[in-house]
Amino acid sequence: MNSTTAIDVNDLLVEQVDWHWRTQLRPRLDGLTDDEYLWEPVAGMWSVHPRGHGRTELQGGSGDTTIDFAHPEPTPAPVTTIAWRIAHLVVGVLGMRVHGHFGGPPVDYLGFDYSPTAAGALAQLDEQYAAWLAGVRGWGEEGLREPCGPAEGPWAEHSRADLVAHINRELIHHGAELALLRDLYAHRTTETQEN
Numbered sequence: 001m002n003s004t005t006a007i008d009v010n011d012l013l014v015e016q017v018d019w020h021w022r023t024q025l026r027p028r029l030d031g032l033t034d035d036e037y038l039w040e041p042v043a044g045m046w047s048v049h050p051r052g053h054g055r056t057e058l059q060g061g062s063g064d065t066t067i068d069f070a071h072p073e074p075t076p077a078p079v080t081t082i083a084w085r086i087a088h089l090v091v092g093v094l095g096m097r098v099h100g101h102f103g104g105p106p107v108d109y110l111g112f113d114y115s116p117t118a119a120g121a122l123a124q125l126d127e128q129y130a131a132w133l134a135g136v137r138g139w140g141e142e143g144l145r146e147p148c149g150p151a152e153g154p155w156a157e158h159s160r161a162d163l164v165a166h167i168n169r170e171l172i173h174h175g176a177e178l179a180l181l182r183d184l185y186a187h188r189t190t191e192t193q194e195n
Helices: 009-029 034-038 082-102 118-145 150-155 160-186
Strands: 048-050 058-060 065-069
Touching: 009 118, 009 160, 034 082, 034 118, 034 160, 048 082, 065 082, 082 118, 082 150, 082 160, 118 160, 150 160
Parallel strands: none
Antiparallel strands: 048 065, 058 065
């Protein structure tokens, strides 16, 4: 590339995350079972649970399934299940932004209807990802230069491009965590399979 070639930042950011989604993250989640979704390789993990069976004082969720939650988060942060991590992507990473920037339905940790199954959670993830990506594409090059505004709290003064880069990092980071948990589940020993 020479110095006179124009770079479309919107295309660059969208392609970065969508390539990762299509070739790495989403294929790594294919075939996720309910056992994997809720698997707890260490004691005390945060997860999603049937209402009334959570581990934390604060339980989020509007339906029959709730999520472990605390504010402020304890130090060190608890290890979380695949179910919890997918819920975090659906609600905190994508859903709240889809609502705040693109007119999607209101989404927050305390009022979300969490899925008790892997298939349901993956459908929620697919829906929020598609809405986020379509919204970002719609911003175009000029829209990315605008500030995020009040929907983003501490990110309000940052450009939308900064926010999109941050969300890309979140999807890549948490996607790697999900992949590692799947690898650990696939390679667990007989002893850990019994727990």
